[in-house]
Amino acid sequence: MAIVDTTRPITGGVDTHLDVHVAAAIDSVGGLLGVESFPTTPAGYHALVGWLESFGPIERVGVEGTGTYGAGLARHLAATGIAVVEVDRPNRQERRRNGKSDELDAIEAARGALSGRAKGHAKGGTGNVEALRALLVAKRSARSIRIRTTGQLRHLVITAPDDLRARLTGLTAKALISEAAALRARPGSDPVRYATKTAIVTLARRVQAINAEIAVLDRHIDTLVRATAPNLLDVYGVGADTAAILLVAAGDNAERIRSEAAWAHLCGVAPIPAGSGKTNGRHRLNPGGNRQANHALWRIVLTRLGQGEPRTVAYMHRRLAAGRTKPEIIRALKRYVAREIYQQLPG
Numbered sequence: 001m002a003i004v005d006t007t008r009p010i011t012g013g014v015d016t017h018l019d020v021h022v023a024a025a026i027d028s029v030g031g032l033l034g035v036e037s038f039p040t041t042p043a044g045y046h047a048l049v050g051w052l053e054s055f056g057p058i059e060r061v062g063v064e065g066t067g068t069y070g071a072g073l074a075r076h077l078a079a080t081g082i083a084v085v086e087v088d089r090p091n092r093q094e095r096r097r098n099g100k101s102d103e104l105d106a107i108e109a110a111r112g113a114l115s116g117r118a119k120g121h122a123k124g125g126t127g128n129v130e131a132l133r134a135l136l137v138a139k140r141s142a143r144s145i146r147i148r149t150t151g152q153l154r155h156l157v158i159t160a161p162d163d164l165r166a167r168l169t170g171l172t173a174k175a176l177i178s179e180a181a182a183l184r185a186r187p188g189s190d191p192v193r194y195a196t197k198t199a200i201v202t203l204a205r206r207v208q209a210i211n212a213e214i215a216v217l218d219r220h221i222d223t224l225v226r227a228t229a230p231n232l233l234d235v236y237g238v239g240a241d242t243a244a245i246l247l248v249a250a251g252d253n254a255e256r257i258r259s260e261a262a263w264a265h266l267c268g269v270a271p272i273p274a275g276s277g278k279t280n281g282r283h284r285l286n287p288g289g290n291r292q293a294n295h296a297l298w299r300i301v302l303t304r305l306g307q308g309e310p311r312t313v314a315y316m317h318r319r320l321a322a323g324r325t326k327p328e329i330i331r332a333l334k335r336y337v338a339r340e341i342y343q344q345l346p347g
Helices: 042-053 071-079 092-098 102-115 128-158 162-168 173-181 191-228 230-234 240-250 260-266 291-306 310-321 326-344
Strands: 010-015 020-026 032-039 058-064 084-087
Touching: 010 042, 010 102, 020 042, 020 102, 032 042, 032 102, 042 058, 042 071, 058 071, 058 102, 071 084, 084 102, 128 162, 128 173, 128 191, 128 240, 162 173, 162 191, 173 191, 191 230, 191 240, 230 240, 230 326, 240 260, 240 291, 260 326, 291 310, 291 326, 310 326
Parallel strands: 010 058, 058 084
Antiparallel strands: 010 020, 020 032
16 A cells, blocks of 8 residues: 655646536646545535545645636635636647546646646636626626517518508617507407517517616626726726626736736737747737637727727827738737736736
8 A cells, every 4th residue: 555645745636527526636746646526516625625635735726617617616725725726628638648538637637737837826706706707697698688689579570561560660779679669469350460569569578678687787787897996997998898898807816917918818919929930020819818808808999999099099090001900900909908907907
């Protein structure tokens, strides 16, 4: 029976799933100490930590999917004072050499955390920003349903009986919803007219209900943004919705983002070197990063250009005169906006 030195620090790795987390423990030189599975419950999290501690003091734990299946475990580990390292994905070379299994993924997560290959600090997920994330999920869902419902309503108007079509055609979306919701469907001799009118009223009132839901969500979002990072709303072109998206990208523990350059990389607006051989100094667009944060920066730039913000417009004209294209200039402007945003992040 092997003797385990329980005085040396160990590193854990966890491959997370819906019902079961698979954990691995390795020593300071990457030697495997053990692999075990635990249920995704508070009792399971406690047992997982106890199992890791049986090998020695825990230095850090690499967790795959801290924003999804591993969110609960990451919160539990952080609450117990254990450093949590976010592991994006298993090493592809290891997968090709050794195959794919939950045990191998857990071991690879631990070795990624030990070696420093995986070095992202997990989001806290316990404060206002996590609350904002939940509200944004609900709002995105509501907006998506509203768009589909409005499209269905317009299609019904196109195929409606002549008098209904004449009454509702050519209206703006807002006027269409208001007018359609005010209709009264009464049974008559024409079942098609009655059914179409009923469907139009139902869809219009559904949109009104969704609008009311979104208004409630917007009030909560605005309150949380002002409580979390009020100065962020002072940045030109940043509203409560955009600020919430950027705060969610940063996480409750925004101090984990060590520098403005790291924030730019997280948002996918930092240029990546693309030189090779005799070709040096070239850079390419970064396809990675948080795409929602990237889109939020794009919206800020477009707002500034559309509203004629002097600095942004002057930069656009100057770079156009230098031979740059508009997409290239907008990418550069997003980088500058990311710098402004970083200075206003909490922590």
